[in-house]
Amino acid sequence: MGEPIAMAPAMAGGVQPLVTAVSQRPRKRANPIFFAALFLVALVVVAVGSFVLANSMRTPEAQVRRYLDYLAQGNASAATAMVDPGVANDERVFLTDEVMASATSLLDVEDVVDRDEGSSSKKHTVNATVLVDGSRFTFPFEVREGKPTLGVIKNWTIENALVVPVAVRIKDATTFSVGGVTAPVSDYDSFPFTSPTYLFYPGVYEVNAADLGEYIDAEPATLRATREEYLYGADPLTNVTIETSYSQSLRAAAVEAMAAQTTSCATPPGNLDTVCPFGLQRTDLTVLEVKQMPTEAKEWADSTSEFHDYAFFKVQQGAGTPIYTLKSTVYATLKFDEKGKVVVDSAGKPQFWLRYEVE
Known part of the structure; x- marks a missing residue:
C-alpha cells in the first residue's frame, strides 16, 4: 500500500484559504533634481513677491507719509535723520524731541497726494495737506529716486524738510527759551533781514524770555509754527515778539x-x-x-x-x-x-x- 496523503485542514464551512502572492519588486526612488527645481521656483516666486511688496511700500507717497508720521508723533530725531534740514547747527537747536514734547499741538496729516503718480520720472512732487492748531496748509515735498537696493528695490529720498524759520525779538532781553532749549534773540531792529533765525518743526510752542533778572518782566508768547505762505503767498519767516516791562x-x-x-x-x-x-x-x-x-x-x-x-x-x-x-x-x-x-x-x-x- 502506498503512503497516506496529508490534506490541508479545511476552514469552517468547508472553504479553502486563499494564498496571496506578495510582489518582491524594488520601489522606484523620487528624483531629487525635480524637488530641487521645484524649491528654486518657489523661492523665486517668494523673492519676486517680496520685491513687489517692498517696492509698493517704497513709493514717494509712502516716504512722505513716513516722514509726516515722525512729525505728528514728535519724533524730531527720526525726522531729522530721515530728511536733513540743511542748515548750521546753531539754527537747528530747536529741532529736538524735548522741544517737540513741549508743544501744545503738533501737526495732523489730512492728505498726501503724489502729483506724478504713475510717472517713470525719477523726481516726484508730493503734496501733503496738514493741519496745525486749526491752520491748514499744503506743503510740496520734492522726492527723488535713489540707487536701488539689490538692484531692484526702489529707494526714494525727500529733498526738502518741513521746517518753519522763526525769528524771536525781545527788547531788553538777550536770550529766549523753548522746551528747555535757550538761544540768543534775533536782532530787534533788523527788518526784513534778520539774524539769527531758527528752525522749528510744525506745532504750537510757548516762547519765554530768558535770563531777565529781577528788573524786567515778560509774559510768554505763543509760536504757531506753520507754513502758511503756501496758503497766502507770504514770507515764510515767522516773527515772534515778546513785550517786556520794567518790574x-x-x-x-x-x-x-x-x-x-x-x-x-x-x-x-x-x-x-x-x-x-x-x-x-x-x-x-x-x-x-x-x-x-x-x-x-x-x-x-x-x-x-x-x-x-x-x-x-x-x-x-x-x-x-x-x-x-x-x-x-x-x-x-x-x-x-x-x-x-x-x-x-x-x-x-x-x-x-x-x-x-x-x-
Missing part, C-alpha cells in the same frame, strides 16, 4: 536814584555838580533845601527806559533876597551794556543817567 523793583530803584541825587543837589558842595539844576550851582546860596522829593517813577509813552518826576527846591541867593521855589523835573535813564542788558553796580542795583530840567 516794580526797577521803578523803586529809579525813585531811589532820583531822590539820592536830589538830596545831593541840596547839600553843598554837591549842588555844584553839573548834573544839578543850573540855578543851584552857586556858592552864595544862603538857603538851599529840598521842598518836594521825587516819589514816583513815571514813564513817557515813547521812552520806556526813562523815568521822571518833579523835584522842588527852596532857594535864597544871599541874605535879604527873596526865597523862591525852583521847580524842576528830574530824569533817570536806565543804563544798558553793549549786549542790551541792564547795567548794575556791585550790589546788583540798576544804574541810571540822571539830569534835571528847570521849568
